[in-house]
Each structure stands twice: as structure tokens, then as C-alpha cells.
Amino acid sequence: MSLTLERPVVGERRAETVSAVRRHGAVLFIYSLVVILLIAASAVSSDFRQPSNLIDVLRQSIVLGLVTIGQTYVLLAGGIDMSVGMTSRVVALGTAVAMSHTLIHPYVLILLGLIGGGLIGFLNGRLITGLGAAPFIVTLGMMGALAGTALAISGGGPTDAVPDFFLAAYDASMGPIPVAVLVMAVIWLVAWFVLSRTRFGRNIYAVGGSTAVARLAAIDVRRTQTSTYVIAGVLSAAAGLFLLARSGVGDPSLGGNLEFQSIVAAAIGGISLYGGRGSLVGSLGAVLLVSLSSNVMNMLHVSAYYQDLALGVIVLLGVAVYRPRRSM
Amino acid sequence: MTTTRQLEITGAGSRRTRPGIEWLSRYAAGTTLVVVLCIAAVVTPSFYSAGNLRTVALQAAALGVVVLGQTVALLVRGLDMSVTAVIAFSGVLVVSAGAPGQAFWLLLLAAGVAAVVGLTNGLLITWRKVPPFVATFAMLIVVGGCRLAYTHGQTSGSAPGWLRQLGSGSLLGLPMPVVIWVVLLIIFWLALARTRWGRWIYAAGANPEAARHSGVPVGAVVLSAYVVCAFCAMIAGLVLSGYLGYVDANLGVNVNLNSITAAIIGGVAFSGGRGGVLGATLGAILLTVLVNVVVVAGLPVYWQIIAMGVVLVLAVAIQGLRDRTIADGS
Amino acid sequence: MGSSDATAAAVRPGEPLLRLAGVSKAFGGVQALSDISFELAAGEIHALAGENGAGKSTFVKLVAGVYPPDAGSVVLNGEEHARLTPKLARQAGIAVVHQEFNLLPELSVGENILLGALPRDRWKTVSAKRTQRTAAELLARLGSTIDPRRLVRELTVAQQQLVEIAKALAVDARIILLDEPSTVLSGDELDVLHAVLRRLRDDGRGLIYISHRLNEVFALADRVTVFKDGRHVSTCDTSELDHDELIRRMVGRPLVELFPQRHPSPGQPVLEVDNVSVPGKLFDVSFSLRQGEIVGLAGLGGSGRTTIARAIVGLERVAAGHISLDGAPAPRSPAACARAGLVMVPEDRKTHGILAEHSVAFNLSLPSLQRLLRHRFLSPRAEKVMADRLIKEFGIRPPTPGTDIRRLSGGNQQKVVLARWLAQSPKVVVLDEPTRGVDVGAKAEIYALVERLRETGVSVLLASSELPEILGTCDRVLVLHEGQLVAEMDRATATEEAIMRAATNSGSATVSAGASDDDARDSACR
Structure with a gap:
């Protein structure tokens, strides 16, 4: 008996190509924008096509990149994290103050900072899964509480300067490429690998797709969701520490708006705000696009006054062509 | 997918929601407000000085007007992140072009901006099916960008007389902003409780599918909610800029999240269709009073924000528990 | 999943895989199952037949451990379970393939099949290759060559069905319950499904198969058990029965005094449906509804009953044909239809009918707000007067307009939904499954309401899966089969058997309208 359900499709390969394009439409769209922008800007501006400038683009993408990875994890599992920006602020300020006022070794403090970020995420996760409350509101409350804490730590002004070695770490480079950029590349790779090649990663997609189906498949839904908030917390803390190293002092306004930028970057990159759909490849594209467009605008001497408007129009257009897919 | 055909039998006596939770979710904001006011009377009597009360009233009025609009957006299962930008931009428009005799045209211009923002938000959400957060956030960036492009980051001029009158004048002994706020509150309360539109807002938020089946034009209703919200933000922008006499980049900067927080504390459900402007208004007053008490008591400023965060998490916890008991009960 | 291997090995020959003895289950006052006995042997396909409401779904949930039985015992693999939980059931090798799939559209076929236990390499990484290979093997055992790398949302419904069955294989289920798996399939797809199920049977598994298609039962099942009103009627080999006998066992019972006296006096045609098609769901359907007439729409699940109802009030996009009300084209939105006096009461009360958290x-008052306006404002007094009147008129309990509707019983909720529309004094009412999930007392009240409507000159189109309901209330019956109108019967000639025959398209029914080429397809199917 040769029974098969596959309908005989003429030109099956073509159909497969079409389906691949549709499947990855958002990702292809974002990367073609990146490429177009790269080519156009290189043609117009000689400053832009300097290797050092291109490396700068990558370095400027690190902070948003870290936070967006965490946000992507949370969104894929069906949540949202509004507290990422304030997490990075609290951790950065706390670490800066501790570095200048205690004798604990800076490396230990950095580690403590990352753990602190993880704890904030854990608290978010437990509150959300335990109360069954809307993630947006819980993390919004967390955001408020953290903003207050940050203000308490800094007293409203910049903190003392951080140790020199910390600044040196920011500037360190291997050949022409900054170490920070290399580390970031590794983080992207690991994050992508975990999401696409581990059970935990696949469980995230399952939970975001349908908690009911995930439960039927014996997946621990609460633990999976909580873990994504912990990851977002740790990565936000890392972003805060990186910002600290960049500026050398604990800036009390650091990390503002990161929550919005990361959510919008993920959304543009094709991550569904309803969970379960999208990939980190898209998020990376969106982060590069944001970092690239602000660099291009600087290179083209677009007045800072118009940059926000330009960025806003891009986001608006991206959102307007957004096609929701709530099939099945 | 096809419809479920499970045999579903609803027993006549579904379990009751725990009355305590129900009560809390309805009166939490009011109760907390009374408690805070009592504490203030003991700890910082100067809170009740005439001057301070006037300040509180003015601050509450500006936030309160936005909360009215935000509540309507929340009721239809949405939220509006663009109110901050609308406040600032409409303020800038009326302040910077302030030649005398142009009041009417300036108002029209600000109203036009509000209408465009509200319509764009609403169309993105109802027609393009963009999640409300993303749609209104995109508008936040665009309108904020418009303001920056228009002002080049400069603090904008001096407010014309009629605008100052709007912000710091008084009527029958009450500050003008408070009068505006109370009038709007009455209008909103009447509109939500006593008009067909109000019923439609609740129905579209509580169960859009059932509302559609009941002949409610759900798309148009949701669209109207965002337009209404944008107009509230515009009015708040006018009042605030008239009160301050100038407009800078900080105008309305925290109002986005504060207005959502106030509404949620006041018992408006984030999941839509439940709550009202009276509760939300209490939430707005509570937030303002909390912030003010901290200042008057001489506590460090960060206590404000911590207190707000804690109150919000508590409000959410109460709502979460309530939803859960309802889910168990039916 | 190692435990299932162990239990499977422990089955002694001759011992049934599953045995239920004297099992009863009641919800509130409604006895869903009473004193049911049932046996499933290894290597058999056991069909479960019965009308809607016979208790089949409750039976499935009971076996899957979702509901604990009130009385009686469930014996699995020779082991008695007093309290079967979903987890225990799974461990004992029970899998349920629901009519509504539990699949994640954004994940690949392979991941869906092996979800929760994806194969891993040494480094704890999910092995895409082994996922693919294992899934492909499982699918191959079902005779399918679906590429495990494809996303589920790219598959046809029939392919998704196979993936769902493969999930059962992945946990090595010995007992597979299939709850109306065929409603979404047709023709060749059915043949494939049957081949797959026979394979599983020959593998030594036990299959419980629920289907409304009687042809299928005869083509596929070894034994058939008939339930009726929550009671066990008979169990016998399929070969001992023929169509007519099976139908007789399923429906043959005296009609309870559930239905009111009918006084038909049809007038002029009010609603005319003319050659209407909805892509993929409805093909060239025509009929008319006269004033003061109650017409029933019968058909199996997925036959297009609900689609017609939705199309009439503009909730489905009609590709061809037209619908007219009083000779003029009917409006194309629910709101406009309501204004024109054409209203629909939807099937799914929870999601489409009520606003649970409101009074x-x-x-x-939701559709009648216009009439409660006094100087443009809603009058609470007018609303209360209207609510009190409707509550009294429709016998809604408790009679307090301020109560949240979620606190009412299903029957009373349904009365509210009906009353909401009838307060509008409509011309045409479309009812979709008006008594689903409603107890017998409320049913009788709803039928009386429908009859009263007709007496005031309203026309009613009643779509229902319960045949007694259609026969008890309707003047005329339209029967649908796979989106086509296959039969029209009037009250005098319609019987449950005749309707069932037409709806399952088995043999000759009193086909008087819209005869189709379905017979040809049906014989090809056999």
C-alpha cells in the first residue's frame, strides 16, 4: 500500500522556496534594510566606510543587544519585561558605589551585580507566575521600585569614578577589534544556540505558543517562564555594567528607555508580542539596524533634532506593515 | 479550528468569589488614600496647609485628566503610551506661536494634532491589528520626534495670557485646572455610565466577540477610545503649559506610566472591560498625595517612586487573586 | 516514558487493555453517565456511537483521567484505578486525539511530535537530526512521508491530524482514544486515516473511535458500543448490525414531553438564501424561510450549519449568491442586520454570547440601548423596567437584574442571550445550538419560547446537532452534508433515521432539493 497524504505538488522546490521566504519574511526584510543602508551610506559618505566606524557601529550596538536578547527570551515565552532598563541602572549604580566605598574586589562586585540582576528577574518571574498577574503591570511596578532604588543609591548625581582597570576593559582590543565586540558576538551565538538547540529553548517556544499544550507535554510552564525573566535580568545587569565601563562614572540617568527600545527592536525583528514566534536572528538584525541608522544619521550630519523623528517614522512604517499571524 | 464539542455543564451554584478580594479590588485605592491622609495628619500636619493642598490639587488635576483618557483606552483592552508626547507637543504648539488673537487657531492646531495621533493609534490597532503597546509606542517616538524637530530642544517661550488663565487662573475660588478636571470627570462618568457609547466601550473590552454578535461596532468603538485618550492628553498639555508658563523637554515626562498606574490602582482591569473613571480618579489622587506626602515629610525623593512601585504591585496582586477566584468559580 | 513499556509488557493475553465497570458521573443535577460498562481489547478498533449528549465526551474525559467517576471502577492493564489522574492515564499508555488539535503551529512537525522529551546529545543539546529521524520513523509507521522539519502551520488539516496521532505513538500509547477525528477530513484523506488506524490495531494497540459517520463505523470498527442518554445500550460486533439497526439503537426512544404544541401557519417568504457559497465551507446553498415558520438545519459537525447561520448575519464573507430579507438584499454586518430585524444567537455562549463579568x-440591554435613551442619556429606570420585564417574561432565575451573569446556570445564561434579542422584536431569528450545555428543564422552556416567537409571526432558523430537538420544534428540516444542502423534509416525512441517513449520506433519503454528487463520492469512499 502506498498511501501518502502529500498532495502531489508540481514544482515542489519552488513551493518550498516560497514557504521559506514567507516563514522568514520579517528577518529577510530587516536584513535587506541593513544591507541597503550599508551600501547607500558607504556610497555617500567616505567617513562611514572607514573600518573603524563600522567597528564603532558594532560597539554601539552592545547595550541594546544585551537587553534585546533578554527581552526576546521573555517575549518568546509569552511575557514582557518593562524593568530591564531600570535593572541595568540599579546594578550599574550599585556596583559603582560599592567599588568606591567598599574594599571588596571589583571582580566579585561585578559578579554580585550580575547575580543581583538575576534576582530581580527571579522576583519578576515568581510574582507573575505566582499571582497570575499581567506581566506588563508586574514589571511596570518593578520598574518603578527600581527607579526609586537607583535614585536612593545615587542621590540624584553621578557617582564616583570607577577603577581604571574597568575602563581599560572597555577599551581592550584584539587587533583592530575590541574585546567587547567579540564577547558580544559570543553571547549572541550562545543565546541563539540555547534557544534553538536545547530542550529549554524549545520549551520556551512551546510555552509561548500555548501554555495548555506545553503542560500536556509535561513541560514545567512556570519554571520556564521564570527562567526567561532571570535571563533578562542577568543580561540587563551586564548591559548596565557595560554602560558603567563606557562612561566611567555611574550616570543616574543611565539605562532610561532601554525597556522600550528592546521591545520595539524585538517587535521589528519579527518576535511576536503574543509569544512563541520569532528568532534571535531577527532581533540581531533589528539591533544592528537601529545602531546603524543612528550612526548613518550622525555621519550624514543629520541634526540631532531630526534623528528621533526619522527613527520614529521608520518604526511606524515597520509597525504598519506588520502582519499579525494568529493562525490555528 | 473547529468548535469544541465538549459537554459543558454549568452547575447552577457556581462557587462564590471570596468577598474580601472583591471588596479589596473595588475599594483598595479609596481605603489606601484614607489611610495615607490619616498618616499625613499625624506625621506631617503641614501637608494640610492651604498652599500645599493647592499644589496637590493642581498636580492631581493634570494627571487626573490624562487618567480619564487612559482609563478609556484600558477599558477596551488597550493602553496608550503616546500621551506623554501629545502633552508635550500640544503644549509646545500653543506656547511657542503665541501671538495675541490667535488663541482659536492654536487650539484648533493642537486639537488637530490630538485627532491625528488618536486616529493613527486607533487605525493601527483596529485595522492593522498591531498590539496597542507597539502602536502607541511608535506614535510616542514619532510625536516626540516632531516636538524635538520643531523646538530644536529649546525651552519654548512664554505662554499667552489666555493659556496662563487656563493653567493658573481660578473660577469660583477653585483653581482652573481643578475645575476643568472635575468637569471632564463628570462628562466621562456620564458618558461611560449613561450613554450607549459607554456601554459599547465596556462591551468591546469585556468580550469583543460577544459584543460584535450583539451589534456593537467594535472597531469604531476602539478607535474612538484612542481619539478620546489623545484629546485628554492634549487638554492636560494645555493646562500644564499654562500653569508652568513655558514648555521644556520634561513636560509630562512620567505621565505615561503614572496614568496607567493610577488607573490600575483605581481598579481598572488591565484585561479590559472592568473598572471606571471614579476609581481611576481616586488612583490619580492617591498617587499624587503619596508623592507629595513624601516631599512634605522631608523624606528623600526616592521614597516616592518606591512607594508607587509597591502600591502598584499590591494593586496587581489583588487583581490577580480576584481573576483567579473568578476562574476557579465558574 | 519508560514506564509505558513496562506496563505494556505486563498485559496478560486475554485480559482487556481497559475495562470500565458500573461507572457513573453526574454534573450538578445532570446524570451524564450512569452505570456504564465497557471493555477494550488489545488489537481492536472499538467504535463508540450515540447522539449528541449521549455521554461520549464525558466518557473520553473519564478514561483520560480528567474527570474522576462518581461510582464504579476503571481497570487499566489489569490494575484498578479508583482515582485516575491525567498523569496516571498518560503513564498507563492512554492518549487522546481530540477533535481540536493540541499542536503548536510555529514549531516543526518533529518538535511537536516529541515535545517535552526532545532527544538530546551528549552535551544536553537537542539533536535536530535525531528529532527528525525519530519523528520520521513514527510518521513512517503511520505510512506518512511528511517532512518533520516543516512547520505545523504549513500543513493541511489532514496532515496535522496525522501529527497528532504520531504524538500518541511517541509516548508509545497502548490505548488511543480518537474523538471524532474524521469530521475535518474527506474522501482520500479518510482512506489514509483508516489505513493508519488499522496499522495501529494490527500493532496490538486498542483504539476507541468516536464518529458520527456511520459508514466509517462499519468500514473500520471491529466492535461498536452504543450510548444513549448516558446509558449503555449495546455492545456487539459490527458485523451483527446494519445501518438501520445502528441508527435505531442510537435514536430509538420515546420523545419526552419536552416540546410544546406547535401551531404552524407559515406566511410569505421573509428570508431568501439564493445559491450562497462560502469558499471551502458552503457550496451553492438555496432555501427560503417564510413568516412564522420554524426551519431546522441538521447536519454533522463541520457540515456547514454554523457557517450558514453566520453567513446570514454577515459574519462570513459570501463569495457567490445573495441573501435577501423581505425582498431587499440583507445587510452585511451583524449591527446592520440587527437594525433590520435579522438576529443571530451564536453557538458558543461563553465566547460569543455573554459578557461574563457584567450584570x-x-x-x-446591549442591543437595545437606543430604546433606553432619554435625552441622549441611558435611563437606569428604563433599563431596570426592561430588564425586569424580560426576566419575568423569560423566567430567568435568579430574578435580580444586578447579578453578574457568570453566576447564572447555563440555561439561564442562554435565556438571557435569547431574551436580549427577542426584546428587539426581530423578524427573523437564527439560533445556533440554542440548548447546548443546558439541562432538560431549561431546554423545555427554551423550546416553549421558540414556539411563542413563531406565534407572534417571527421566523426561526434553528441549527442543531440534536435531532429530537429539530423534530420536536421545526416545521421543515434542511439537511446539510459537507457544505451542501442534500435533503429537505417536511414535518410529516422527517424522522431521525431519515435525517441521519441524509446527513451521513448513507443510502437513499427523501431527497427533494439540492441533490448532489455526494453519493458518487461516498461509493468511491467505500
Whole structure:
């Protein structure tokens, strides 16, 4: 008996190509924008096509990149994290103050900072899964509480300067490429690998797709969701520490708006705000696009006054062509 | 997918929601407000000085007007992140072009901006099916960008007389902003409780599918909610800029999240269709009073924000528990 | 999943895989199952037949451990379970393939099949290759060559069905319950499904198969058990029965005094449906509804009953044909239809009918707000007067307009939904499954309401899966089969057997309208 359900499709390969394009439409769209922008800007501006400038683009993408990875994890599992920006602020300020006022070794403090970020995420996760409350509101409350804490730590002004070695770490480079950029590349790779090649990663997609189906498949839904908030917390803390190293002092306004930028970057990159759909490849594209467009605008001497408007129009257009897919 | 055909039998006596939770979710904001006011009377009597009360009233009025609009957006299962930008931009428009005799045209211009923002938000959400957060956030960036492009980051001029009158004048002994706020509150309360539109807002938020089946034009209703919200933000922008006499980049900067927080504390459900402007208004007053008490008591400023965060998490916890008991009960 | 291997090995020959003895289950006052006995042997396909409401779904949930039985015992693999939980059932090798799939559209076929236990390499990484290979093997055992790398949302419904069955294989289920797996399939797809199920049977598994298609039961099942009103009627080999006998066992019972006296006096045609098609769901359907007439729409699940109802009030995009009300084209939106006097009461009360967290009065007045306006404002007094009147008129209990509707019983909720529309004094009412999930007492009240409507000159189109309901209330019956109108019968000639025959398209029914080429397809199917 040769029974098969596959309908005989003429030109099956073509159909497969079409389906691949549709499947990855958002990702292809974002990367073609990146490429177009790269080519156009290189043609117009000689400053832009300097290797050092291109490396700068990558370095400027690190902070948003870290936070967006965490946000992507949370969104894929069906949540949202509004507290990422304030997490990075609290951790950065706390670490800066501790570095200048205690004798604990800076490396230990950095580690403590990352753990602190993880704890904030854990608290978010437990509150959300335990109360069954809307993630947006819980993390919004967390955001408020953290903003207050940050203000308490800094007293409203910049903190003392951080140790020199910390600044040196920011500037360190291997050949022409900054170490920070290399580390970031590794983080992207690991994050992508975990999401696409581990059970935990696949469980995230399952939970975001349908908690009911995930439960039927014996997946621990609460633990999976909580873990994504912990990851977002740790990565936000890392972003805060990186910002600290960049500026050398604990800036009390650091990390503002990161929550919005990361959510919008993920959304543009094709991550569904309803969970379960999208990939980190898209998020990376969106982060590069944001970092690239602000660099291009600087290179083209677009007045800072118009940059926000330009960025806003891009986001608006991206959102307007957004096609929701709530099939099945 | 096809419809479920499970045999579903609803027993006549579904379990009751725990009355305590129900009560809390309805009166939490009011109760907390009374408690805070009592504490203030003991700890910082100067809170009740005439001057301070006037300040509180003015601050509450500006936030309160936005909360009215935000509540309507929340009721239809949405939220509006663009109110901050609308406040600032409409303020800038009326302040910077302030030649005398142009009041009417300036108002029209600000109203036009509000209408465009509200319509764009609403169309993105109802027609393009963009999640409300993303749609209104995109508008936040665009309108904020418009303001920056228009002002080049400069603090904008001096407010014309009629605008100052709007912000710091008084009527029958009450500050003008408070009068505006109370009038709007009455209008909103009447509109939500006593008009067909109000019923439609609740129905579209509580169960859009059932509302559609009941002949409610759900798309148009949701669209109207965002337009209404944008107009509230515009009015708040006018009042605030008239009160301050100038407009800078900080105008309305925290109002986005504060207005959502106030509404949620006041018992408006984030999941839509439940709550009202009276509760939300209490939430707005509570937030303002909390912030003010901290200042008057001489506590460090960060206590404000911590207190707000804690109150919000508590409000959410109460709502979460309530939803859960309802889910168990039916 | 190692435990299932162990239990499977422990089955002694001759011992049934599953045995239920004297099992009863009641919900509130409604006895869903009473004193049911049932056996499933290894290597058999055991069909479960019965009308809607016979208790089949409750039976499935009971076996899957979702509901604990009130009385009686469930014996699995020779082991008695007093309290079967979903987890225990799974461990004992029971899998349920629901009519509504539990699949994640954004994940690949392979991941869906092996979800929760994806194969891993040494480094704890999910092995895409082994996922693919294992899934492909499982699918191959079902005779399918679906590429495990494809996303589920790219598959046809029939392919998704196979993936769902493969999930059962992945946990090595010995007992597979299939709850109407065929409603979404047709023709060749059915043949494939049957081949797959026979394979599983020959593998030594036990299959419980629920289907409304009687042809299928005869083509596929070894034994058939008939349930009726929550009771066990008979179990016998399929070969001992023929169509007519099976139908007789399923429906043959005296009609309870559930239905009111009918006084038909049809007038002029009010609603005319003319050659209407909805892509993929409805093909060239025509009929008319006269004033003061109650017409029933019968058909199996997925036959297009609900689609017609939705199309009439503009909730489905009609590709061809037209619908007219009083000779003029009917409006194309629910709101406009309501204004024109054409209303629909939807099937799914929870999602489409009620606003659970609002009061009875709020729910009642929603479509009639216009009439409660006094100087442009809603008058609470007028609303209360209207609510009180409707509550009294429709016997809604408790009679308090301020109560949240979620606190009412299903029957009373349904009365609110009906009353909401009838307060509008409509011309045409479309009812979709008006008595689903409603107890017998409320049913009788709803039937009386429908009859009263007709007496005031309203026309009613009643779509229902319960045949006694259609026969008891309707003047005329339209039967649908796979989106086509296959039969029209009037009250005098319609019987449950005749309707069932037409709806399952088995043999000759009193086909008087819209005869189709379905017979040809049906014989090809056999």
C-alpha cells in the first residue's frame, strides 16, 4: 500500500522556496534594510566606510543587544519585561558605589551585580507566575521600585569614578577589534544556540505558543517562564555594567528607555508580542539596524533634532506593515 | 479550528468569589488614600496647609485628566503610551506661536494634532491589528520626534495670557485646572455610565466577540477610545503649559506610566472591560498625595517612586487573586 | 516514558487493555453517565456511537483521567484505578486525539511530535537530526512521508491530524482514544486515516473511535458500543448490525414531553438564501424561510450549519449568491442586520454570547440601548423596567437584574442571550445550538419560547446537532452534508433515521432539493 497524504505538488522546490521566504519574511526584510543602508551610506559618505566606524557601529550596538536578547527570551515565552532598563541602572549604580566605598574586589562586585540582576528577574518571574498577574503591570511596578532604588543609591548625581582597570576593559582590543565586540558576538551565538538547540529553548517556544499544550507535554510552564525573566535580568545587569565601563562614572540617568527600545527592536525583528514566534536572528538584525541608522544619521550630519523623528517614522512604517499571524 | 464539542455543564451554584478580594479590588485605592491622609495628619500636619493642598490639587488635576483618557483606552483592552508626547507637543504648539488673537487657531492646531495621533493609534490597532503597546509606542517616538524637530530642544517661550488663565487662573475660588478636571470627570462618568457609547466601550473590552454578535461596532468603538485618550492628553498639555508658563523637554515626562498606574490602582482591569473613571480618579489622587506626602515629610525623593512601585504591585496582586477566584468559580 | 513499556509488557493475553465497570458521573443535577460498562481489547478498533449528549465526551474525559467517576471502577492493564489522574492515564499508555488539535503551529512537525522529551546529545543539546529521524520513523509507521522539519502551520488539516496521532505513538500509547477525528477530513484523506488506524490495531494497540459517520463505523470498527442518554445500550460486533439497526439503537426512544404544541401557519417568504457559497465551507446553498415558520438545519459537525447561520448575519464573507430579507438584499454586518430585524444567537455562549463579568441587565440591554435613551442619556429606570420585564417574561432565575451573569446556570445564561434579542422584536431569528450545555428543564422552556416567537409571526432558523430537538420544534428540516444542502423534509416525512441517513449520506433519503454528487463520492469512499 502506498498511501501518502502529500498532495502531489508540481514544482515542489519552488513551493518550498516560497514557504521559506514567507516563514522568514520579517528577518529577510530587516536584513535587506541593513544591507541597503550599508551600501547607500558607504556610497555617500567616505567617513562611514572607514573600518573603524563600522567597528564603532558594532560597539554601539552592545547595550541594546544585551537587553534585546533578554527581552526576546521573555517575549518568546509569552511575557514582557518593562524593568530591564531600570535593572541595568540599579546594578550599574550599585556596583559603582560599592567599588568606591567598599574594599571588596571589583571582580566579585561585578559578579554580585550580575547575580543581583538575576534576582530581580527571579522576583519578576515568581510574582507573575505566582499571582497570575499581567506581566506588563508586574514589571511596570518593578520598574518603578527600581527607579526609586537607583535614585536612593545615587542621590540624584553621578557617582564616583570607577577603577581604571574597568575602563581599560572597555577599551581592550584584539587587533583592530575590541574585546567587547567579540564577547558580544559570543553571547549572541550562545543565546541563539540555547534557544534553538536545547530542550529549554524549545520549551520556551512551546510555552509561548500555548501554555495548555506545553503542560500536556509535561513541560514545567512556570519554571520556564521564570527562567526567561532571570535571563533578562542577568543580561540587563551586564548591559548596565557595560554602560558603567563606557562612561566611567555611574550616570543616574543611565539605562532610561532601554525597556522600550528592546521591545520595539524585538517587535521589528519579527518576535511576536503574543509569544512563541520569532528568532534571535531577527532581533540581531533589528539591533544592528537601529545602531546603524543612528550612526548613518550622525555621519550624514543629520541634526540631532531630526534623528528621533526619522527613527520614529521608520518604526511606524515597520509597525504598519506588520502582519499579525494568529493562525490555528 | 473547529468548535469544541465538549459537554459543558454549568452547575447552577457556581462557587462564590471570596468577598474580601472583591471588596479589596473595588475599594483598595479609596481605603489606601484614607489611610495615607490619616498618616499625613499625624506625621506631617503641614501637608494640610492651604498652599500645599493647592499644589496637590493642581498636580492631581493634570494627571487626573490624562487618567480619564487612559482609563478609556484600558477599558477596551488597550493602553496608550503616546500621551506623554501629545502633552508635550500640544503644549509646545500653543506656547511657542503665541501671538495675541490667535488663541482659536492654536487650539484648533493642537486639537488637530490630538485627532491625528488618536486616529493613527486607533487605525493601527483596529485595522492593522498591531498590539496597542507597539502602536502607541511608535506614535510616542514619532510625536516626540516632531516636538524635538520643531523646538530644536529649546525651552519654548512664554505662554499667552489666555493659556496662563487656563493653567493658573481660578473660577469660583477653585483653581482652573481643578475645575476643568472635575468637569471632564463628570462628562466621562456620564458618558461611560449613561450613554450607549459607554456601554459599547465596556462591551468591546469585556468580550469583543460577544459584543460584535450583539451589534456593537467594535472597531469604531476602539478607535474612538484612542481619539478620546489623545484629546485628554492634549487638554492636560494645555493646562500644564499654562500653569508652568513655558514648555521644556520634561513636560509630562512620567505621565505615561503614572496614568496607567493610577488607573490600575483605581481598579481598572488591565484585561479590559472592568473598572471606571471614579476609581481611576481616586488612583490619580492617591498617587499624587503619596508623592507629595513624601516631599512634605522631608523624606528623600526616592521614597516616592518606591512607594508607587509597591502600591502598584499590591494593586496587581489583588487583581490577580480576584481573576483567579473568578476562574476557579465558574 | 519508560514506564509505558513496562506496563505494556505486563498485559496478560486475554485480559482487556481497559475495562470500565458500573461507572457513573453526574454534573450538578445532570446524570451524564450512569452505570456504564465497557471493555477494550488489545488489537481492536472499538467504535463508540450515540447522539449528541449521549455521554461520549464525558466518557473520553473519564478514561483520560480528567474527570474522576462518581461510582464504579476503571481497570487499566489489569490494575484498578479508583482515582485516575491525567498523569496516571498518560503513564498507563492512554492518549487522546481530540477533535481540536493540541499542536503548536510555529514549531516543526518533529518538535511537536516529541515535545517535552526532545532527544538530546551528549552535551544536553537537542539533536535536530535525531528529532527528525525519530519523528520520521513514527510518521513512517503511520505510512506518512511528511517532512518533520516543516512547520505545523504549513500543513493541511489532514496532515496535522496525522501529527497528532504520531504524538500518541511517541509516548508509545497502548490505548488511543480518537474523538471524532474524521469530521475535518474527506474522501482520500479518510482512506489514509483508516489505513493508519488499522496499522495501529494490527500493532496490538486498542483504539476507541468516536464518529458520527456511520459508514466509517462499519468500514473500520471491529466492535461498536452504543450510548444513549448516558446509558449503555449495546455492545456487539459490527458485523451483527446494519445501518438501520445502528441508527435505531442510537435514536430509538420515546420523545419526552419536552416540546410544546406547535401551531404552524407559515406566511410569505421573509428570508431568501439564493445559491450562497462560502469558499471551502458552503457550496451553492438555496432555501427560503417564510413568516412564522420554524426551519431546522441538521447536519454533522463541520457540515456547514454554523457557517450558514453566520453567513446570514454577515459574519462570513459570501463569495457567490445573495441573501435577501423581505425582498431587499440583507445587510452585511451583524449591527446592520440587527437594525433590520435579522438576529443571530451564536453557538458558543461563553465566547460569543455573554459578557461574563457584567450584570444580567447589562447583558440584556446591549442591543437595545437606543430604546433606553432619554435625552441622549441611558435611563437606569428604563433599563431596570426592561430588564425586569424580560426576566419575568423569560423566567430567568435568579430574578435580580444586578447579578453578574457568570453566576447564572447555563440555561439561564442562554435565556438571557435569547431574551436580549427577542426584546428587539426581530423578524427573523437564527439560533445556533440554542440548548447546548443546558439541562432538560431549561431546554423545555427554551423550546416553549421558540414556539411563542413563531406565534407572534417571527421566523426561526434553528441549527442543531440534536435531532429530537429539530423534530420536536421545526416545521421543515434542511439537511446539510459537507457544505451542501442534500435533503429537505417536511414535518410529516422527517424522522431521525431519515435525517441521519441524509446527513451521513448513507443510502437513499427523501431527497427533494439540492441533490448532489455526494453519493458518487461516498461509493468511491467505500
